[in-house]
Amino acid sequence: MAEMWxxxxxxxxxxxxxxxxxxxxxxxxxTDAIPEVGYLHRxxxxxxxxxxFPQSIPLADRLCYGSAHSWSSLYVFTVEDLMGVxxxxxxQYIRVITLEIQRIIxxxxxxxxxxxxxxxxxxxxxxxxxxxxxMDLMQMISGGRLMYDYTRIGxxxxxxxxxxxxxxxxxxxxxxxxxxxxxxMMDDNDMILMRxxxxxxxxxxxxxxxxxxxxxxxxxxxxxxxxxxxPYLVYDKLDxxxxxxxxxxCYSRYRVRMNExxxxxxxxxxxxxxxxxxxxxxxxxxxxxxxxxxxxxxTADPRGDSSIHMIGNGTDKPYRVDIKSPAxxxxxxxxxxxxGNRIADVPSIMGSIDVCIGETDR
Amino acid sequence: MSERTEAIEQGQRDHHKPELFETDTLKHNLQxxxxxEQEVLQMLKGKFPDIEDMKIxxxxxxxxxxxxxxxxxxxxxxxxxxxxxxxxxISGVDRRTGFDVTYMLFSLSHSPVLVFTVSLPKDEPSIHxxxxxxxxxxxxxxxxxxxxxxNFENHPDLRRIMLRDDADFFPLRKTxxxxxxxxxxxxxxxxxx
Numbered sequence: 168m169a170e171m172w173x174x175x176x177x178x179x180x181x182x183x184x185x186x187x188x189x190x191x192x193x194x195x196x197x198t199d200a201i202p203e204v205g206y207l208h209r210x211x212x213x214x215x216x217x218x219x220f221p222q223s224i225p226l227a228d229r230l231c232y233g234s235a236h237s238w239s240s241l242y243v244f245t246v247e248d249l250m251g252v253x254x255x256x257x258x259q260y261i262r263v264i265t266l267e268i269q270r271i272i273x274x275x276x277x278x279x280x281x282x283x284x285x286x287x288x289x290x291x292x293x294x295x296x297x298x299x300x301x302m303d304l305m306q307m308i309s310g311g312r313l314m315y316d317y318t319r320i321g322x323x324x325x326x327x328x329x330x331x332x333x334x335x336x337x338x339x340x341x342x343x344x345x346x347x348x349x350x351x352m353m354d355d356n357d358m359i360l361m362r363x364x365x366x367x368x369x370x371x372x373x374x375x376x377x378x379x380x381x382x383x384x385x386x387x388x389x390x391x392x393x394x395x396x397x398p399y400l401v402y403d404k405l406d407x408x409x410x411x412x413x414x415x416x417c418y419s420r421y422r423v424r425m426n427e428x429x430x431x432x433x434x435x436x437x438x439x440x441x442x443x444x445x446x447x448x449x450x451x452x453x454x455x456x457x458x459x460x461x462x463x464x465x466t467a468d469p470r471g472d473s474s475i476h477m478i479g480n481g482t483d484k485p486y487r488v489d490i491k492s493p494a495x496x497x498x499x500x501x502x503x504x505x506x507g508n509r510i511a512d513v514p515s516i517m518g519s520i521d522v523c524i525g526e527t528d529r
Numbered sequence: 530m531s532e533r534t535e536a537i538e539q540g541q542r543d544h545h546k547p548e549l550f551e552t553d554t555l556k557h558n559l560q561x562x563x564x565x566e567q568e569v570l571q572m573l574k575g576k577f578p579d580i581e582d583m584k585i586x587x588x589x590x591x592x593x594x595x596x597x598x599x600x601x602x603x604x605x606x607x608x609x610x611x612x613x614x615x616x617x618x619i620s621g622v623d624r625r626t627g628f629d630v631t632y633m634l635f636s637l638s639h640s641p642v643l644v645f646t647v648s649l650p651k652d653e654p655s656i657h658x659x660x661x662x663x664x665x666x667x668x669x670x671x672x673x674x675x676x677x678x679x680n681f682e683n684h685p686d687l688r689r690i691m692l693r694d695d696a697d698f699f700p701l702r703k704t705x706x707x708x709x710x711x712x713x714x715x716x717x718x719x720x721x722x
Contacts, residue, residue, distance in 0.1 A: 204690065204691070205689075205690055205691040205692065208691040208692065210700060212701065213700055213701060213707060214707070216707075217707045248587065375614045375615050375637070376614070376615070376663060376664050376665065377664050377665050378615055378616060378617070378663070378664075378665025389637065391637050396637075397589055397642065462587065463590065463633055463642065463644055465617070465642075472617065472635075474617060474618055474633070476618070476620045476631065476633075478622065487622050487623075489618075489620040489621075489622075491617075491618040491620070491669075495668065496665055496668065496669075499665070499667060499668040500665075528691060529691075
């Protein structure tokens, strides 16, 4: 049979946003693939160059609808590095707690969307229901449910409200129980296993060479986690495991994210216990970045390693902001994962990578 | 199904056997021992005696400058002899007097991050691609070409990535102001209205 190109996207249930995947098929087998992005390019880097440092915090939230807080935090950490500001310890603990809540929210959203991709619509509703509980927690602390705008240069906007610790521990206890339920629905389902086991395998050496990071890299058996290897905030004081799976297929990527939610809950519990009293904002935060300053800051986003390269020129606006998104480079690696698989497995493979177009196109 | 497809499927099956994941290279990568900045700096100074302004700027960050003609040589040494197996990002900067391309490398066994910069002239900036060293460089370089108009020689697929293919401007250059609207597209919009 002759080979032919099939366009998947920009509007396709597989894409989770606007992007195109062109696949070349021979019969059912994929022999080549070309991803195309750029439909959502808003020029956020250029806009940030024209705004003062605090003005860009809500804009950084808009980079990704799934994990807004991790992006505004990364932006704030970069500005703090640039200005040489260090947040007080209590603020750092609050940031760890909110970032881990954000990770859980993101992974639950991913699990719901992935289950719907694979065809179990019941499973779409269950994680969404528990995601609400954690969004309620974020609403308690920041007032927002999807866009939080909570971190500030030098600290956080407000202290934790009354009953926050109690409520958090309550919701964590609920999720711990529900995770077993999800695993029962996913792991005992033959259809899920057939569509994920040994499908879309990414070898570890390929993954490293292609720049894939985060849960996708750890699913290929490489124990690399920025929270451990390049620690920021107070992660070096907390005890958590790097979740690694050996197979490198879609099932491993699902397992890694399930285990990461458990580790996140353990981190939140430890941080709540260790959190000291004290101020939540640093004193005398400068408005301007020093001339000639240049920093490269990285954090472990729920999707992988995100980084910002920022240059200051002595004014209250950055000279250059360069945002590097993990989803961007994970999409660029998709041809290597897809070639050799069947076209019917494309939604399963691309869903397992966890794509967000808002942060890819910026 | 054609012979070629069968070969690709067979190749995928053989290439991706899970037991292959236990290779020696992987075990080597599993060592996550922290190496200090000073040790890596000494190693780098031994490998590259020509580079003078090598320094630790922040904890776990080592920065230096590389001349454009020595880029590929440097990258190969860093990847093959020093275990910097991955590129974390490549970023472009318009310095008004010229362009900078900055490479940030990470390693799975050493903790410091290497950041090195290549300076390019203002007119017709051009540099050799590093896609042959790290495949991750492909889209990063396409993006820099799209935003700054820096040409990457021997790049396998140098096209616009964010903007339309018929765009004739480079938006992140400092000569392009935030509210500039390309004339060609303005006329198009008027026709639609």
